[in-house]
Amino acid sequence: MxxxxxxxxAPALRTVLTALGSPTAVREARTPSLRLAQGPITPEVPLPVHVLDRITPAGASATRLAGWRFLLRSQGRSVAAADTMLTADGWAFSRFFEGPYIAATEHALGQAETLQQPYQARLLSxxxxxxLALWLHGDTxxxxxxxxxxxxxxxxxxxxxxPGIAAHCPHRVAELLPVITHRVTPVAPVTPGPLLGSPA
Incomplete structure (x- = not known):
């Protein structure tokens, strides 16, 4: 499916294209794979990046849009990514980067293509x-x-x-959210009781 x-x-995409057209922006980026890429580089697969800010007492997730991420492809493969962010003046280029999340994102997208149900692709941080997780939203x-x-x-x-969360293993939100909730909920400090043998 x-x-x-x-x-x-469109303004977010334009900021990435402008940055790609700037030798200074590309040269100063800490992305050797981007600087060494042969041939044209195109921004593809735009994914909205949502951030999980908190989980409400009722167990619902409070998320916000942080920006859009574009995979930068050259000669049929992703060599880096570009992030954009929303500012008071509109969309702005944020950064180029590379690393394990580039290949992991491509792998997860490939997995999602094999599912029977259609989904809309997003990222959840x-x-x-x-x-970071690929968020497959049911409302396409x-x-x-x-x-x-x-x-x-x-x-x-x-x-x-x-640790303890399997990479590239799809989980329903209803199953994974309680695990995340448990991990991010601070443990209440234990108030020590009176020592045995001491006056209460």
Whole structure:
């Protein structure tokens, strides 16, 4: 079943194209694979990046759109990625980067293409766990910039995943969210009781 990739805002794409056209921006980026790429580089597969800010007492997730990420492809493969962010003046280029999440994102997208149900592709960042997941949203017609993970949506943790959470294993939000909740909920300090043998 084809995976649906939501259209990125045109101004966000323009900022990436402008940065790619700037020798200074490319040269100063800490992305050797981008600097060494042969042939044209094109931004593809725009994915809205949502951040999980908190989980409410009722167990719902409070997320916000942080930006759009574009995979940068050259000669049929992804060599790096470009992030954009929303500022008071509109969309702005944020950074070029490379690393394990590029290949992990491509791998997870390939997995999603084999699923029977259609999904809309997004990314979900959980900063407290240093975790990034491909978020497969069930409403393929939704605005990629809006919404919260629904219980039937799928999350595919990208490698490297936090200890105890299997990378590239799809989980329903209803199953994975309690695990995330447990991990990010601070443990209440234990108030020590009176020592045995001491006056109460």
């Amino acid at each position: 084809p995976l649906h990739v939501p259209p990125a805002p 959980i900063p407290e766990l240093y975790m 017609a939704a605005d990629g910039a809006d919404g919260h993970p629904a219980s039937a949506d799928l999350l595919v943790p990208l490698a490297p995943a936090p």
